[in-house]
Each structure stands twice: as structure tokens, then as C-alpha cells.
Amino acid sequence: xxxxxxxxxxxxxxxxxxxxxxxxxxxxxxxxxxxxxxxxxxxxxxxxxxxxxxxxxxxxxxxxxxxxxxxxxxxxxxxxxxxxxxxxxxxxxxxxxxxxxxxxxxxxxxxxxxxxxxxxxxxxxxxxxxxxxxxxxxxxxxxxxxxxxxxxxxxxxxxxxxxxxxxxxxxxxxxxxxxxxxxxxxxxxxxxxxxxxxxxxxxxxxxxxxxxxxxxxxxxxxxxxxxxxxxxxxxxxxxxxxxxxxxxxxxxxxxxxxxxxxxxxxxxxxxxxxxxxxxxxxxxxxxxxxxxxxxxxxxxxxxxxxxxxxxxxxxxxxxxxxxxxxxxxxxxxxxxxxxxxxxxxxxxxxxxxxxxxxxxxxxxxxxxxxxxxxxxxxxxxxxxxxxxxxxxxxxxxxxxx
Amino acid sequence: xxxxxxxxxxxxxxxxxxxxxxxxxxxxxxxxxxxxxxxxxxxxxxxxxxxxxxxxxxxxxxxxxxxxxxxxxxxxxxxxxxxxxxxxxxxxxxxxxxxxxxxxxxxxxxxxxxxxxxxxxxxxxxxxxxxxxxxxxxxxxxxxxxxxxxxxxxxxxxxxxxxxxxxxxxxxxxxxxxxxxxxxxxxxxxxxxxxxxxxxxxxxxxxxxxxxxxxxxxxxxxxxxxxxxxxxxxxxxxxxxxxxxxxxxxxxxxxxxxxxxxxxxxxxxxxxxxxxxxxxxxxxxxxxxxxxxxxxxxxxxxxxxxxxxxxxxxxxxxxxxxxxxxxxxxxxxxxxxxxxxxxxxxxxxxxxxxxxxxxxxxxxxxxxxxxxxxxxxxxxxxxxxxxxxxxxxxxxxxxxxxxxxxxxxxxxxxxxxxxxxxxxxxxxxxxxxxxxxxxxxxxxxxxxxxxxxxxxxxxx
Numbered sequence: 001x002x003x004x005x006x007x008x009x010x011x012x013x014x015x016x017x018x019x020x021x022x023x024x025x026x027x028x029x030x031x032x033x034x035x036x037x038x039x040x041x042x043x044x045x046x047x048x049x050x051x052x053x054x055x056x057x058x059x060x061x062x063x064x065x066x067x068x069x070x071x072x073x074x075x076x077x078x079x080x081x082x083x084x085x086x087x088x089x090x091x092x093x094x095x096x097x098x099x100x101x102x103x104x105x106x107x108x109x110x111x112x113x114x115x116x117x118x119x120x121x122x123x124x125x126x127x128x129x130x131x132x133x134x135x136x137x138x139x140x141x142x143x144x145x146x147x148x149x150x151x152x153x154x155x156x157x158x159x160x161x162x163x164x165x166x167x168x169x170x171x172x173x174x175x176x177x178x179x180x181x182x183x184x185x186x187x188x189x190x191x192x193x194x195x196x197x198x199x200x201x202x203x204x205x206x207x208x209x210x211x212x213x214x215x216x217x218x219x220x221x222x223x224x225x226x227x228x229x230x231x232x233x234x235x236x237x238x239x240x241x242x243x244x245x246x247x248x249x250x251x252x253x254x255x256x257x258x259x260x261x262x263x264x265x266x267x268x269x270x271x272x273x274x275x276x277x278x279x280x281x282x283x284x285x286x287x288x289x290x291x292x293x294x295x296x297x298x299x300x301x302x303x304x305x306x307x308x309x310x311x312x313x314x315x316x317x318x319x320x321x322x323x324x325x326x327x328x329x330x331x332x333x334x335x336x337x338x339x340x341x342x343x344x345x346x347x348x349x350x351x352x353x354x355x356x357x358x359x360x361x362x363x364x365x366x367x368x369x370x371x372x373x374x375x376x377x378x379x380x381x382x383x384x385x386x387x388x389x390x391x392x393x394x395x396x397x398x399x400x401x
Numbered sequence: 402x403x404x405x406x407x408x409x410x411x412x413x414x415x416x417x418x419x420x421x422x423x424x425x426x427x428x429x430x431x432x433x434x435x436x437x438x439x440x441x442x443x444x445x446x447x448x449x450x451x452x453x454x455x456x457x458x459x460x461x462x463x464x465x466x467x468x469x470x471x472x473x474x475x476x477x478x479x480x481x482x483x484x485x486x487x488x489x490x491x492x493x494x495x496x497x498x499x500x501x502x503x504x505x506x507x508x509x510x511x512x513x514x515x516x517x518x519x520x521x522x523x524x525x526x527x528x529x530x531x532x533x534x535x536x537x538x539x540x541x542x543x544x545x546x547x548x549x550x551x552x553x554x555x556x557x558x559x560x561x562x563x564x565x566x567x568x569x570x571x572x573x574x575x576x577x578x579x580x581x582x583x584x585x586x587x588x589x590x591x592x593x594x595x596x597x598x599x600x601x602x603x604x605x606x607x608x609x610x611x612x613x614x615x616x617x618x619x620x621x622x623x624x625x626x627x628x629x630x631x632x633x634x635x636x637x638x639x640x641x642x643x644x645x646x647x648x649x650x651x652x653x654x655x656x657x658x659x660x661x662x663x664x665x666x667x668x669x670x671x672x673x674x675x676x677x678x679x680x681x682x683x684x685x686x687x688x689x690x691x692x693x694x695x696x697x698x699x700x701x702x703x704x705x706x707x708x709x710x711x712x713x714x715x716x717x718x719x720x721x722x723x724x725x726x727x728x729x730x731x732x733x734x735x736x737x738x739x740x741x742x743x744x745x746x747x748x749x750x751x752x753x754x755x756x757x758x759x760x761x762x763x764x765x766x767x768x769x770x771x772x773x774x775x776x777x778x779x780x781x782x783x784x785x786x787x788x789x790x791x792x793x794x795x796x797x798x799x800x801x802x803x804x805x806x807x808x809x810x811x812x813x814x815x816x817x818x819x820x821x822x823x824x825x826x827x828x829x830x831x832x833x834x835x836x837x838x839x840x841x842x843x844x845x846x847x848x849x850x851x852x853x854x855x856x857x858x859x860x861x
Contacts, residue, residue, distance in 0.1 A: 020496075022496045025483060025493050026490070027482050032479075
């Protein structure tokens with residue numbers, strides 16, 4: 001039965017594309033190219049909205065909880081850090097307070113929430129190493145454990161992160177990756193870097209199903225959930241959620257905040273400790289197990305494979321454009337343009353169109369993340385205009401080659 | 402609710418247009434129209450804001466006419482990459498214009514004006530501004546300001562009508578156009594716009610120096626001098642003008658056509674046609690930007706039947722040309738308004754207009770109206786004028802008198818009357834219509850109108 005749990009939340013807001021696509025003037029400088037590609041007004045609007053319903057109340061809640069002894073870990077994309085710094089400095093300060101708390105561990109993530117690990121592992125290694133230094137400057141804490149984007153993990157990504165010097169990394173403990181293994185042990189793939197596997201079932205009970213009235217577990221109360229955790233076989237359970245689970249994916253009236261506020265006490269009653277990822281590694285590295293990672297990356301999104309991002313023709317086309325944009329930007333040797341191309345590798349741009357030609361629960365989740373403002377273009381219009389954004393950028397690069 | 406009438410004290414104007422008064426922004430008649438319209442509104446005393454695609458090298462906001470006219474140069478960050486004028490990178494500018502106009506107009510103009518108890522009138526020009534106007538309406542509605550703003554959208558041509566969401570545009574604005582011809586074209590498409598004609602600056606009513614006009618005629622030394630100022634475009638019926646010259650030449654009448662076209666490649670086709678008809682073509686160039694310099698340049702080229710004027714012709718010299726010619730061939734096949742014909746008439750010239758949007762032209766009274774593409778029609782009228790020179794003198798005088806009805810001041814009065822009527826219909830303006838206050842009225846009535854009134858009194 002598990003003795004410990006790790007709680008991890010990742011806060012992220014996409015840098016949304018500007019739709020309909022804005023034409024880019026010929027020979028535009030990188031700054032002007034950027035303003036044509038990204039809808040910063042929309043990004044600001046969404047940041048304020050999510051801040052009101054989620055980031056402020058959730059962070060205040062977590063501050064109370066860690067003050068009361070609960071331990072947790074948190075990751076931030078640079079995308080959201082940049083937005084907070086630009087448009088909500090108070091929120092930024094509040095997050096800094098949370099991260100500064102001794103019971104909070106800062107976890108690194110791929111800075112732009114991009115699919116760089118899929119197309120350029122060497123560049124990914126450099127960037128995630130640099131982001132560790134950047135996070136140290138921002139928060140005064142240097143991460144030793146890392147997440148990626150959408151919790152991507154593969155044998156290649158493992159090697160890259162190990163080379164970057166991380167002590168541990170996260171992956172989603174899906175059956176197709178774990179095979180006969182339980183996600184409740186510490187793993188490695190033959191190198192020093194340890195792997196913490198997210199317990200996707202228990203995590204999704206909160207992250208995904210909590211407010212689903214049709215779910216047999218509804219309503220989920222803290223004592224029930226603590227009991228389920230206690231009954232789980234293994235050393236520890238890693239629970240990982242979007243930070244936006246609290247107040248955004250599940251609104252306040254679902255009781256999500258009350259649930260979380262009661263959870264530490266219920267865990268305490270069952271002698272379950274909350275630990276931070278690096279503490280888990282210290283505690284269990286002596287009995288970590290080998291986990292052969294697949295060549296195909298796994299992810300915490302959808303059914304755990306890349307089909308969530310590349311499963312339909314529209315996504316495949318955009319992914320091709322992402323690769324073309326990135327590789328053409330490399331030809332320019334212009335750092336700003338390469339940086340923009342990495343922004344355009346944001347996984348969100350594929351996540352947001354998973355619904356294309358599909359229906360069902362996953363499509364509903366994907367459609368939920370698609371900005372409301374885009375729907376007036378119609379489904380085909382959204383796909384066309386997203387592609388147009390990439391095509392405009394690819395064309396604009398010609399002036400630099 | 403504002404009571405009475407629209408005055409500079411209770412109303413501000415916003416004009417939305419791609420073109421504007423900068424040289425960068427002036428592509429054709431539209432730029433001239435908004436430059437004059439905005440200047441006239443400001444001259445009358447209305448606080449006027451013109452939002453246009455401005456020269457990227459100039460200030461983004463410029464105050465003119467003691468601050469009454471505010472020029473807002475939009476899309477400069479795009480224009481800096483596209484120095485060749487307002488329509489270069491048109492789509493990029495259109496996107497940015499649509500994005501930025503609604504918020505800027507709402508926050509920077511409408512909100513402060515409404516806070517001061519004023520009404521705002523938005524005059525939006527051409528298809529480029531249709532989407533921005535619709536979005537502005539939505540923005541204003543969301544902020545509870547929509548009922549403080551009157552919106553007009555004006556069609557100067559039929560360009561890109563297929564890109565306009567007419568249902569939406571017609572819902573948020575009153576549609577207008579510049580001539581009855583345009584009204585009827587749009588009527589067939591299901592719209593019924595109000596007609597608010599174009600105008601010319603009052604300065605153009607000044608008498609042309611007849612001495613200079615005579616000097617030009619002497620320099621050219623031809624029996625008949627015709628001129629045509631238009632883009633090289635089939636709609637302008639350049640070939641009719643060319644064939645008219647050819648027919649006159651066949652009759653042994655030494656004729657010169659002063660041709661001022663644009664940069665359009667169709668010009669070569671027209672000139673090739675002229676050569677094929679046996680006409681001699683010359684080009685007139687000069688670096689001397691004086692009237693004498695222009696006349697000398699034309700004199701040097703006067704051996705030809707058609708002089709292709711390749712230098713910039715300022716309006717002051719154009720007026721001399723219009724006055725000196727036997728006919729100004731403003732004979733387009735499709736002309737939404739026809740400003741050249743009106744300018745020619747103001748200069749005391751004899752306009753040969755087409756038969757579309759030229760509401761000002763009354764055949765045999767103040768001009769000749771060409772109703773067919775047959776060059777013999779123009780030849781016949783020119784022969785008539787040669788045989789009866791006193792008719793030419795009478796028509797020139799009548800033309801000048803007519804032009805007085807079509808100054809920008811007159812156009813603005815017309816506009817304000819219609820705005821007030823629409824504002825009353827929509828409940829934005831209260832009270833009943835009253836006659837124009839003196840500051841709006843033309844300084845004096847045109848002579849023929851005065852004599853009509855006197856005659857009526859006399860007849861009592």
C-alpha cells in the first residue's frame with residue numbers, strides 16, 4: 001500500500017495564434033512578424049479570466065495548504081510566466097511566494113510548451129538546461145526534476161534529459177508504457193536519471209472526472225479519495241494535474257476547492273505523507289526499477305499516445321508546417337526567427353484541433369480548449385486559418401535566407 | 402438626446418478611409434474626396450477625425466486647422482515595409498485596420514465625445530472600411546454607446562462589393578453613394594443608398610487666367626485642342642477619345658489631344674491604337690515646375706496629334722488646360738461621379754461627359770453628354786461648337802455656375818441635412834428641422850438661382 005504521494009501541478013497558458021491569419025508585410029522584422037502571428041489581446045483576456053477563477057483562488061489555497069504542512073510540486077511554462085509578468089504582476093508575485101515555500105518544489109518544463117522534443121532533441125536539451133538557469137533567476141530555486149510538454153517521454157527524450165543533468169523526470173504511467181509494471185514505484189532507464197510515473201487513473205479522477213455527474217465515483221469526497229490512495233498497491237502515487245483543474249476545468253461550485261482543502265487531513269488520518277519529487281527520489285532510488293521506454297513518445301494527453309496530437313489529417317498537416325517552419329527558420333540563423341518558430345511548435349496548436357472530424361469525450365476536451373472567438377470561423381475555417389498562420393510565417397522567412 | 406440640429410457644438414465627425422491627404426495615401430479620387438470632405442467639415446467648425454493609411458514617415462497623429470482636423474495615420478508599421486503607396490500590401494493593411502480601428506475610435510474619440518454630451522457621426526468610405534465599421538458598431542454596442550453614434554457607409558465605386566457582408570453592414574449603418582447612377586446600380590443589388598454627391602474645393606471656382614489660357618492655345622497652334630485626364634482603363638473610353646482625334650484629322654482639322662494617364666499598362670494599348678489610326682504621338686517632359694515650363698514642354702511636343710503628358714500636372718495648371726481646350730473628354734463608360742468633368746466646368750471648360758454618374762451634367766446647357774461609344778457623337782458636337790462659337794461661351798458660363806452647387810461646402814450641407822433626417826428617424830436627434838444656420842450656408846446663392854427667385858417675385 002502506498003505510503004507517500006507526490007502532487008504535481010503544471011500551470012500553462014498557450015500563446016494563442018491570431019485567427020484569422022494576419023498577412024505579414026514583406027521584409028517585416030521579427031518583432032512585426034510576431035505581432036502578426038500571435039493574438040496577445042486574446043492571451044491577455046484569457047489570462048485575466050483564468051486568473052480570476054483559478055490562479056488567484058487556487059494559489060491562495062495551496063499557500064494555506066503548504067503552510068499547513070502539505071508538500072507539492074509545481075511547473076510553469078515560460079508562456080504563462082511571460083503573460084503574468086506582462087499583464088498581472090500581482091499574480092506573478094503570488095506564484096513566487098508559493099514557489100518560495102520550503103514545502104514546494106519547482107519542476108522544470110519545456111519552456112514554450114513546444115514539441116521541440118519531437119523534432120530536435122539536441123536543441124531541446126540545450127533549451128531545457130537553459131530554462132533551469134532561468135527558473136533559478138526567476139524563483140531562486142533550481143529545478144532538479146523535470147517535466148516536458150504534455151508529459152512527453154520516450155527513450156530519446158529520457159536520454160536528452162539525462163544528458164541535461166536532471167535527477168528525475170516525469171512520465172504518465174499508462175499501461176502501454178508500463179506493461180506489467182505498477183506506476184507506483186520509482187523507475188529509470190539505465191542511467192542516473194529517475195522516472196516518476198503519474199498514476200493516471202487516480203490523477204484523472206480529480207483532473208478529469210471530478211465534476212462528471214455521470215461518473216460512478218461522483219461526488220468525489222476527500223475521505224473517499226484518500227481511501228482509494230491508501231488502498232493502492234506500491235511505494236508512492238504521483239498525482240499530476242493541470243493547475244487550471246482548480247477553478248477553471250472544475251469551477252468553484254463543483255466543490256473542488258473544498259475537496260483539496262480537506263484532502264491533507266484525510267491523507268494524514270491514513271498515515272499518507274505528501275512528498276516532493278526530489279524527496280521521493282532520495283527515498284526510493286535504492287529500489288528503483290528498470291523501465292524500457294518506447295521509441296514513440298507517451299503523453300498524459302488523451303489515450304496516452306501521440307495520436308491525440310497527430311491523429312487527424314488537420315493535425316498532421318499543421319505538424320508538417322511546424323517542422324517546415326522550424327527547419328526553415330534554422331536556415332536563417334536568425335535567433336529571433338528561430339525563437340518564433342519554437343513558439344509555433346507549441347503543442348496547443350495541435351491540441352486545439354484534436355476535435356476535427358471526431359466526436360466523443362476527447363474531442364469535447366479539445367474543443368473546450370479551443371478559444372470561443374475562433375468558432376465563428378467554423379471548423380474548417382479554424383483549420384484553414386491555423387495553417388495560414390504557418391504558411392505566412394514560412395513565406396516571411398524568405399526575406400532572411 | 403440632442404435637440405434641434407447637428408452643429409459643431411454638439412457633434413464630432415469620424416471619417417474612415419484607406420486613402421487620405423498624404424501623397425502616400427492619395428491613389429485617386431477617393432483620397433481627394435476625403436481630404437476635401439474632412440477639411441471642409443473642420444473649416445465649418447466640426448471636430449473631425451480622419452483615420453487613413455498614412456505616410457509611415459509622418460507623425461501617427463497630426464493636428465491641422467487649429468486642431469479641428471485630426472489626422473490619424475494607421476498601419477504605419479506595415480507601410481514602412483511598403484513604400485509604394487496606400488494599396489501596397491493591401492490585405493495586410495486591411496487586417497490591421499479592421500483590428501485597430503474599432504478600439505481606437507471607441508476609446509479615443511467616441512467615449513470622450515459622448516462624455517462631453519456630443520453626438521458622433523462616422524462616415525466610412527469604400528469596401529475597405531466596411532468590416533471595421535461593423536466591428537466598431539459591435540464594440541460601441543457592448544459599451545452602451547451605440548445610440549450616441551450615427552454611422553454612414555459610402556460607396557464610391559463597385560470595387561470588391563463581393564467582399565462586403567451587406568446584411569451586417571446595412572444593419573449597422575446607413576448606406577450612401579455619390580450619384581443617382583450608383584444608387585441605381587446598387588438598387589439592382591438589393592440596396593437603396595442615399596445619394597450624397599461629391600464636391601470640389603471652393604477655390605476651384607476662381608476664374609482661370611485667360612491670358613495663360615490663350616498662351617497655351619497659341620503654343621499648341623492647333624485648330625482644335627482636346628484633353629483627357631484619366632487612368633489608362635477601358636472604362637474611361639480612351640479609345641473613343643483617340644478615334645475622335647483620328648476622325649477630326651481625316652477631315653483635315655488639325656487637332657491635338659492632351660492625354661494625361663496613369664501608370665497602368667493599358668496606356669500602351671491605347672497609344673498603339675492611336676498609331677494604328679495614323680496618329681502621331683509625342684511625349685511631354687519637363688523639370689521646370691512653372692506654368693511657363695509646362696506650356697513650353699507642351700509646345701515642344703505639339704508636332705504630334707496626341708501628346709502623352711509625362712510630368713506631374715498640378716491642379717492649377719490643369720485648370721488652365723481645361724479652360725484652354727475646346728473639349729475636356731470626361732467620357733467614361735462607367736463613372737460613379739466624374740470629378741474631372743466637374744473640375745473642368747468649374748474652370749470654365751466644356752466638359753464632354755459620359756452618361757453615368759455625372760448628375761451635374763445637363764446636355765447643351767452646361768456640357769455635352771456622350772451617350773454612345775461612337776466617336777462621331779463627339780465629332781458632331783465639336784463641329785457644332787466650331788460653327789456656333791457663341792454656344793461655347795454660353796456653355797462655359799453655365800458650367801461655372803453649375804459648379805457652384807457642387808462645392809464641398811454644398812456637399813456638407815447636403816450631408817448634414819440627410820444626417821439630421823436619419824438621426825431623427827433613429828431617435829438620436831430630437832426636435833424638428835430648422836433652416837440652416839448662417840455659418841453653414843453658402844456665402845451667396847448662385848446667380849441663376851437668385852434671378853429665378855427674383856423672377857418669381859416679379860411674376861406675382
